[in-house]
Amino acid sequence: MAGSGISRVIRPGVKLLELHRPLFAGAAAVYGLFKVLQLSHWVSFPTYITSYLADLTCMPILLTLTLVVQRRLTQNLAFIFPSRWLVAAWLYVSVVFEGLVPQWSSRYVSDPLDVVAYALGTLAFRIWLNRPALPH
Template sequence: MGGAPGLRHPLLVGAAGLYGGLWLNRHWLHWPLPALVTSHLADLLALPLMLGLALAAHRWLIDPRGTLPVAWLVGAWLGVSVWFEGLLPLWSARAVADPLDVLAYAAGTLGFHYWLNRPPGPLPRA
């Protein structure tokens, strides 16, 4: 009741805010940002956001106190990396394969694993 607690985690909310700010800047504001920020920050934030939503769904549908298995995290990292850095550039002129993006996806996945993929705290007493 009251929504999925994991979706209110300060790190996940911060990642969503940063990602939203990058999107807003890219499409409307057009403020000059450092190349490292415009090239790799969204990739760093992408998997923690996707996995955060997956964790919330897992807790809502399967186990309210559960976490995502490491194999799922590795699978998500591999899937996103192969799709966006391997296959999509073959079909889209706008997509560019960048090995540093694969490292950014990995760093985001590791960050999710260490800071967000934790069982929730103790249940409140009635």
């Protein structure tokens, strides 16, 4: 693909274009603000927000940061995650955080709706964030 123009080498000074996408920035900002307000006890959130907001924003944030690293390692701004990698990431996070961690610690509880939230976040990443980050 080197001669096709699709593969682009990352040059020094190139901005992290992936982090400027509205869905990533919004997910990170919403999660950060939520955590600050939750930990400060300034706002009381409904149960469905405290139960599922972190799980919904987890995958777009995690996958975008992982995509940034992968693109820098391969020096290819056009790289996108294949769908099977996204399914594997969703399964991994679901099994670890909803299957294994609750068995190791009574502080955590397994919730099938968390798996759905991870799936929705992965789907949002797939549709809106898993695109080439080529500078204009």
